[in-house]
Amino acid sequence: MQKERLSEHLRRYYEEQQPSEKQMEQLLEMVETIPPEATGNNNHSTGSASIVEWLMRVWRGPARPLWLASLFALGLFISASLITNSGDITQLVVQEISLNHNKRLSVEFPVETYAELSQQMNKLDFMLRPSARVDGSRYQLLGGRYCSIQGRLAAQLKFQDEAGEIHTLYQTLHTEALTELEEGRVQQNGLNITLWNEAGLLYGLASPVSLP
Amino acid sequence: MRELLRRGYRYAFSLTHDKTRAEDLLQDAWVSTLKTGGVLRRAYLFSAIRSRFLDSCRRAQLVVFESLDEKVDAGQQHTPADEIVLANLQMLERSLSTLRPIEREVLLLSDLEGYTAQEISELTGHPRGTVLSLIHRSRRRLKHYLCILGEEVQNAERAVE
Incomplete structure (x- = not known):
């Protein structure tokens, strides 16, 4: 076995670490939603x-x-x-939600009720609340995990419907930075994403696009 | 821009040593950079990743960036034999997991990104002398763990024979 400098081993090890191609594509897509001067590639001579x-x-x-x-x-x-x-911030939030949903990360807090989840996710600066727009009888709560929406701490709640499809619901405080955000439903990366504001919270629901 | 994302991911990975958390960090930092209209440059992205990592540690109440106010090991001799035998990269992965985030961070910045001690000092906010000492100590600790693992591998091989 050949001796190598430690730094060469380190370089080789870290060079093998790569983000997934899917994440890379999604992050690159986001660049298109911002003005070109932010990329620092302007050449006005x-x-x-x-x-x-x-x-x-x-x-x-x-x-x-x-x-x-x-x-x-x-x-x-x-x-x-x-x-x-005002579509820019909406688009950014939609992309962030689709990215979070498509990661399919397992829940950190596997509980079946909002009360238990609120108790366990005690680092949130708001109270988790079921939305009037989500029919609780159709969805089974599987648990939740922390995530972030536009740099703010948020909760991702995972639900399963009667057909076994997974839906994720996002909740975060509706701050001033989100005032330009438009409510509504859009399709992004194979998902239906619905955004709405309710009782001071921003809600975002991501569902597979095949569903109504 | 792809290369910038790869570098950002590696840097996030050096801090977290966890693929999922590294992806989360990169995503947060990327979104925040775009949102504030920040310039998509390595220094800017690294700084955003670092600050988000510290936030997440504070949120999770993890104390990972212990004080670095130790005295600089000025009298320590640099180990000349920096060469090692590595059975596989998993050994390196295991050894790296025993290091603190700041130790992995300075190793990545100096050995992979080619940052000078002064540049690391500017990014991390630690004095240049502390950074130099930290790089030296991190290498030494990493080598130490690698040696232990190497012995374990040899013993296991002997046991099989």
Whole structure:
């Protein structure tokens, strides 16, 4: 057996450690929901003077009507972007929930009632509450675990329905950072994800997409 | 960006020594970096991972980053024979699990990421001298565990013969 430096063994060991391809894809998808300047890849090298000169040249040129139409379209696009800007935080939360659901991690606290779960998950800064929108008679609680939503401590509750399908319900405090979040249902990564605000808590339900 | 994610994962793994927790940490740090419009750079991501790791330890009331106020082992000689025989990587994995998170962290940063002691000091907030001492002590402890495991393997092989 050959002798090697300890640092070489360490390098080899850590290089073998990789995130799963699925997680990698999902994290990369998230990058598309943020403005490009956050990736630090902007290369604006044109000076402001040359931009003005170029604009003036274009404005005086024969394609003036075409540029007017383009400016109008751009204006419409910017207005639409401003209106739908609140979708960013919603999209981030949806992606985070789908990522948490698809990890299929086992529960840390295997209990069957909210009362027991609340008692055991005592590090939460809110009280776990069943939602009026989730029909308790259709779902069997399997337990819960800690997770996070947008950097805030949250609870992931795992349920099983009569057909044996697994659903995960997320609860966290509905803070100011989530005020822009839109309620509703979207499909993401093979899941139906429903977000709603109820009694000061943000709820997110992830269910397999084949279900109604 | 894939390479950045891989590096972030390895760093998170060096802190947690647990694949699931490393994935959680990476995800949290990534989301937070994107949310705040942070620049997707190694230093920024590592710093986010580290702060989330410390938060999670505090939440779980785990004391993993013990005080490093030990005196710097200035008089200690650097072991010249840094070369070791390793039967398999599982031995290294087991030995690494006996180290503290900060010890695994400095080893990864120095040996894999090529951080200087000064850069590690800036990331972790520990003085440069403490970082140097920590790297030295972590290597020594790791070698010590590896030697113990190596002997166990040899004894087991002899018993089979």
